[in-house]
Amino acid sequence: MALYNFKRIQPIPPANDFLDIVLSKTQRKTPTVIHKNYKIGRIRQFYMRKVKFTQDSFEEKLKAMLEEFPKLDEIHPFYSDLMNVLYDKDHYKLALGQINTARHIIDQVAKEYVRLLKFGDSLYRCKQLKKAALGRMATIMKRQKDSLAYLEQVRQHLSRLPSIDPNTRTLLICGYPNVGKSSFMNKITRADVDVQPYAFTTKSLFVGHMDYKYLRWQVIDTPGILDHPLEQMNTIEMQSVTALAHLRACIMFFMDLSEQCGYSVKDQITLYQNVKPLFVNKPTFIVINKIDITRPEDLPEDEQLMLKEIAEKEGVQIVQLSCYTDEGVMDVRNAACDKLLAARVDFKLRGNKINEVINKIHLAEPLARDDIPRPPVIPEQVKGRPLYDIKDPKRRQLERDLEANGGGPGVYNIDLNKKYQLKNDGWKYDVVPEIMNGKNVMDFVDPEIAEKLDALEREEEKFTAEGYYDSAEEMVRNKTHRASKMMKNRPIMPRTAITKSIKEVEEQLGQLGLDTSAIRARSLTRKRKRSETDDMDIDNSQSSTQGSRSKSAVRSKSAVRDRSVAGLADTKELKETQKRKKLSQRKPNLFAKVGESDRSIKVKRPKHLFSSKMSNGKKDWR
Amino acid sequence: MPQNEYIEKAIKKHGRRLDYEERNSSAFAQKVHGIRAKLYNKKRHAEKIEMKKKIKQHQEKSVKQKDGQGVPEGALPTYLLDREGQQRAKLLSNMVKQKRKEKAGKWDVPLPKVRGIAEEEVFKVVKTGKNRTKQWKRMVTKATFVGDGFTRKPPKYERFIRPMALRYKKAHVTHPELGATFHLPIISVKKNPQSPLYTQLGVLTKGTVIEINVSELGLVTTSGKVVWGKYAQVTNNPENDGCVNAVLLV
Numbered sequence: 001m002a003l004y005n006f007k008r009i010q011p012i013p014p015a016n017d018f019l020d021i022v023l024s025k026t027q028r029k030t031p032t033v034i035h036k037n038y039k040i041g042r043i044r045q046f047y048m049r050k051v052k053f054t055q056d057s058f059e060e061k062l063k064a065m066l067e068e069f070p071k072l073d074e075i076h077p078f079y080s081d082l083m084n085v086l087y088d089k090d091h092y093k094l095a096l097g098q099i100n101t102a103r104h105i106i107d108q109v110a111k112e113y114v115r116l117l118k119f120g121d122s123l124y125r126c127k128q129l130k131k132a133a134l135g136r137m138a139t140i141m142k143r144q145k146d147s148l149a150y151l152e153q154v155r156q157h158l159s160r161l162p163s164i165d166p167n168t169r170t171l172l173i174c175g176y177p178n179v180g181k182s183s184f185m186n187k188i189t190r191a192d193v194d195v196q197p198y199a200f201t202t203k204s205l206f207v208g209h210m211d212y213k214y215l216r217w218q219v220i221d222t223p224g225i226l227d228h229p230l231e232q233m234n235t236i237e238m239q240s241v242t243a244l245a246h247l248r249a250c251i252m253f254f255m256d257l258s259e260q261c262g263y264s265v266k267d268q269i270t271l272y273q274n275v276k277p278l279f280v281n282k283p284t285f286i287v288i289n290k291i292d293i294t295r296p297e298d299l300p301e302d303e304q305l306m307l308k309e310i311a312e313k314e315g316v317q318i319v320q321l322s323c324y325t326d327e328g329v330m331d332v333r334n335a336a337c338d339k340l341l342a343a344r345v346d347f348k349l350r351g352n353k354i355n356e357v358i359n360k361i362h363l364a365e366p367l368a369r370d371d372i373p374r375p376p377v378i379p380e381q382v383k384g385r386p387l388y389d390i391k392d393p394k395r396r397q398l399e400r401d402l403e404a405n406g407g408g409p410g411v412y413n414i415d416l417n418k419k420y421q422l423k424n425d426g427w428k429y430d431v432v433p434e435i436m437n438g439k440n441v442m443d444f445v446d447p448e449i450a451e452k453l454d455a456l457e458r459e460e461e462k463f464t465a466e467g468y469y470d471s472a473e474e475m476v477r478n479k480t481h482r483a484s485k486m487m488k489n490r491p492i493m494p495r496t497a498i499t500k501s502i503k504e505v506e507e508q509l510g511q512l513g514l515d516t517s518a519i520r521a522r523s524l525t526r527k528r529k530r531s532e533t534d535d536m537d538i539d540n541s542q543s544s545t546q547g548s549r550s551k552s553a554v555r556s557k558s559a560v561r562d563r564s565v566a567g568l569a570d571t572k573e574l575k576e577t578q579k580r581k582k583l584s585q586r587k588p589n590l591f592a593k594v595g596e597s598d599r600s601i602k603v604k605r606p607k608h609l610f611s612s613k614m615s616n617g618k619k620d621w622r
Numbered sequence: 623m624p625q626n627e628y629i630e631k632a633i634k635k636h637g638r639r640l641d642y643e644e645r646n647s648s649a650f651a652q653k654v655h656g657i658r659a660k661l662y663n664k665k666r667h668a669e670k671i672e673m674k675k676k677i678k679q680h681q682e683k684s685v686k687q688k689d690g691q692g693v694p695e696g697a698l699p700t701y702l703l704d705r706e707g708q709q710r711a712k713l714l715s716n717m718v719k720q721k722r723k724e725k726a727g728k729w730d731v732p733l734p735k736v737r738g739i740a741e742e743e744v745f746k747v748v749k750t751g752k753n754r755t756k757q758w759k760r761m762v763t764k765a766t767f768v769g770d771g772f773t774r775k776p777p778k779y780e781r782f783i784r785p786m787a788l789r790y791k792k793a794h795v796t797h798p799e800l801g802a803t804f805h806l807p808i809i810s811v812k813k814n815p816q817s818p819l820y821t822q823l824g825v826l827t828k829g830t831v832i833e834i835n836v837s838e839l840g841l842v843t844t845s846g847k848v849v850w851g852k853y854a855q856v857t858n859n860p861e862n863d864g865c866v867n868a869v870l871l872v
Contacts, residue, residue, distance in 0.1 A: 024657045115787045116864050121746065121763050128862035136864075162625035194631075204626045 004079060004165065006158040009068045014152070015145035019138050022061065026054045026134075034123065047130040048117045054134055055110035058141070062103040069096060069151070070158075078166045078246035082205075085238040087154050095147040095154075102144050109136045162207035169344065170218045170247055171336055174240055174275075175254030176268055177224025178261035180289040182206070183323040184254070185221040188333050193221055199262070200224060203236050205243055212337045220249070227271040244278040248347075250340035251284045252332075258293040265303045272310070283339040284316050287332055292322040731855050732798075732869045736815050736829035739764075744816075744825065748783065759783065765790050765860035767808050767824040767832065782823055790826060793866035795834050795854050808866075809833040809851055826866055830856045834868070 013021060030053050034043060072080040072089060083092065113133035120126035164170075173181045177199035185193050189208025194201055206221040222240030225233070233241065244251065255268050272286070286307075288296060296307060296318070311318050319335060321328035348354055389395055399414065406412035420428045433441060446452070463469065500508075506516045568574050588595070592602060639645070654662050748759035761783040768789050774780060796803045812831040814820035826832070837850040854868035 020658070020661055024661070027657055113864055116861075119763055119785060119788055119861075121743075125862055128859075129864060132863045132865075160624075160626055160628065191625075206625060 009155045012152040022057045025057050047126040048114050051133045058106045076166045081242045095150050098147045106137050170249035172220050172249040173252050174222045176263045179254045179256040181254050187329050189219050250336045251279050252287050254287050258290045283343045286318045288320045291320045292325045733829045765826040790866050793868045795868045797870050807835045826860050828859050
């Protein structure tokens with residue numbers, strides 16, 4: 001529905017109002033006063049801004065206009081044709097084209113005058129140039145007076161067009177004037193179309209909506225058409241032809257056999273023959289109206305024959321109704337809707353879009369592997385149960401019945417425990433305490449607790465059977481493990497506190513009766529080795545165990561790694577880092593900073609800034 | 623759903639409220655202020671004048687009027703006699719005009735007098751040199767005409783700069799007898815009354831006589847040759863208006 005809604009186009013003011021709007025906007029939104037002390041550059045700027053601003057507002061308005069109006073090539077062919085019929089395509093395009101040209105010319109004028117303003121050497125000249133620029137823009141717009149007026153009319157008419165959705169389910173009512181098209185429309189929808197006893201009461205398309213089969217249907221009432229060639233048709237008739245040509249709808253061709261409309265039955269049949277090419281591939285009905293006056297059976301032989309011929313040859317269904325007595329109105333409507341629905345489904349099935357849908361829907365039907373019948377399984381218990389019959393006094397008691405017996409709604413209290421599935425039925429009404437021994441029962445509920453316990457016990461049994469707990473070592477391991485865990489959160493004695501001299505160690509070990517010579521020997525050998533390797537080169541990498549050992553020993557005391565070169569691959573990187581280092585030190589050095597934390601200000605009042613005789617407050621920039 | 627001419631239909635069915643017109647205008651008049659009020663009042667003023675005139679016209683129709691043209695026959699009082707002098711007065715003024723025309727001389731142009739323009743107004747001093755101390759360059763700040771064949775001197779030695787933005791190639795020329803205006807190309811600047819230097823530079827100011835290419839108009843001399851160059855005088859200040867307007871000298 002929202003796809004073709006032309007109500008949103010903004011109103012277009014007539015040329016004079018348009019100018020007032022734009023110029024007053026310039027007046028409101030740009031500065032208006034030039035003061036005496038303004039430099040010429042500022043004055044130029046002032047007027048350039050005015051010119052540019054005006055051009056911008058023109059541009060904005062015109063562009064919005066061009067964008068809002070529907071482009072005939074982009075909308076549905078039904079609408080583009082309808083617009084062609086109503087507003088004349090050429091005229092419409094010309095008007096929009098002129099607006100577009102005006103927009104470009106205004107743009108150029110603004111550019112030209114801004115360029116001229118750059119050479120403005122006096123206030124007077126700048127002002128004159130601005131005036132000339134705005135004047136020229138205004139003239140250009142004034143010339144668009146007629147286009148604007150035309151477009152405003154088009155807009156108004158467009159916005160009042162019924163919003164027809166060209167793609168939805170549609171019943172299209174057509175026929176000679178005064179045959180009862182609008183009456184039928186009023187019968188089946190709520191659209192309040194004017195019905196009068198003269199021809200061409202309906203001068204344009206009307207839309208109504210109705211519901212059938214839970215679907216929304218669109219009914220379009222068209223103005224009557226007369227039987228003459230396309231070139232001679234007027235705007236009113238052309239509207240219905242457009243609708244007939246472009247809407248894939250169910251066509252309902254109305255006929256009046258009573259000839260009260262002023263056209264003979266033969267004329268009506270020839271009209272049908274002439275407009276028939278518009279009905280191809282569309283479900284078509286010939287609707288005979290006013291059967292309260294004349295029925296087809298009352299017609300003369302030859303006319304009856306003609307009708308029958310059409311029905312037989314072209315597969316067109318002939319239906320009858322009377323809007324006056326309401327006879328057959330709903331039947332006709334339903335028949336038309338059903339046929340259209342079938343046609344639409346058929347059309348969709350034939351189109352290539354259907355593949356997308358069909359690929360998604362897949363109904364798998366397994367092939368029969370043998371002849372064994374596999375009927376649905378119904379338990380015996382259910383099979384034997386008598387059918388539920390509300391009139392039977394001995395029927396099953398439903399919850400509803402219980403409620404009725406127990407005092408009705410609001411009194412009867414439903415028994416929720418009744419259908420609990422428990423191991424023992426006696427438990428159904430047991431009360432489960434919420435708190436027991438000061439503990440929330442729910443905290444200890446575990447539906448699988450029995451299984452878990454069971455599993456644990458089985459594991460234990462298995463371990464004992466395997467002799468897992470026999471070895472004491474394992475037990476100890478487990479114990480130390482536990483101990484280390486326990487130690488985690490305790491203060492730990494620092495290592496320095498437990499340093500012992502070799503002498504102490506010897507004494508203690510001696511008391512225990514152990515041999516201490518190895519310890520003493522180690523310290524002795526170390527001393528000697530050190531004296532030996534005194535002059536050894538630190539960087540000398542020896543692969544022998546002795547060398548590395550000694551090296552490590554030496555290093556632990558004296559070799560300090562140069563951290564400034566740590567992590568650098570080669571000399572290139574080294575140079576780069578040194579360069580950066582220097583650079584980063586430059587500024588602190590300049591201000592004689594000690595380091596990056598030095599925030600001291602060396603000279604609070606630098607001589608050169610305070611040496612002049614000027615007193616305070618003479619210059620605002622110092 | 624309202625569709626098509628539903629507004630007209632509703633008006634037809636229910637009519638408009640009685641004070642519709644009045645209400646619409648007065649509501650706007652009460653609300654509006656600022657520049658829109660000014661515009662509105664101006665419009666309203668004009669409308670009211672129009673309205674009053676119309677009312678008067680209608681009233682005049684109904685009121686009996688004196689017969690203005692009826693001149694009493696017979697002897698006229700003296701104070702009515704000089705009404706006949708009308709014709710002669712006109713003749714006299716024509717003669718005076720003729721004489722003036724003769725006096726005017728060769729350059730009989732629509733704008734015989736022009737305002738003097740100082741050089742400072744026309745030329746802007748352009749400072750040059752490394753320290754911007756040299757001041758011998760000038761930029762023309764008026765509209766100019768520069769011929770097709772013009773080649774610039776080397777920019778270093780160019781004394782007069784004529785900016786591209788201020789150059790004009792075409793002028794709006796009005797033919798005084800036809801009363802029509804054409805957009806025609808300029809051929810040359812014949813004379814700038816301000817100074818021969820301006821003529822040389824092709825400066826277009828008010829009163830400048832320019833040569834115009836009129837071949838588009840298809841003018842023919844008495845001998846049957848097609849005229850293609852004609853003089854015209856500039857009637858506006860091109861630097862203020864952004865265009866050159868001229869009157870053809872015929």
